[in-house]
Amino acid sequence: MQKASKKNKQAVAVCKELTIPSPAKKKEENREDFVELLPPEVSFKIFSELDIQSLCKAAMTCKSWNCAIENSDHLWKHHCLTVRAVCQREIDCDRGNGYSWKVTLLRNYWKSKVKHEWLSGKYSNIHSGCGLPEKSMYPMDADTWGEILEAELER
Secondary structure, rough: OHHHHHHEEEEHHHHHHHHOHHHHHHHHOOOOOHHHHHHHHHHHHHHOOOOOHHHHHHHOHHHHHHHHOOOHHHHHHHHHHHHOOOOOOHHHHHHOOOOOOOHHHHHHHHHHHHHHHHOOOOOOOOOOOHHHHHOOOOOOHHHHHHHHHHHHHHO
């Protein structure tokens, strides 16, 4: 009788383990990925509200987020068009050469930041290279430097 009772207790314990999730397992289930749970349009809407840095960080969060972000070129289009306000020639050239919105943005983001600062006159009163902040330079073509020089001459 004791043997049967012991076996029953063991069977009940095994059954409980299979049917009642542990606290750690419950936590794991609560952290389900919204990209996998929600329709793609909803995930796209959520990601489209992020700024550039947040979108890049979200793409590094997990494989499903990365896949959703990397496979949706339209997420990058809005940001790329914002950069186009400063780097129109460069953006149009890259798009004409067949680059995706994301690649075009990545190729021109820092250039647009530096170019905007130069065009706005942030560096107009600096008398030597030592006075320039570290991130004030970026490889730019002659046409871009020509735009900056024209803006300086008009001031």
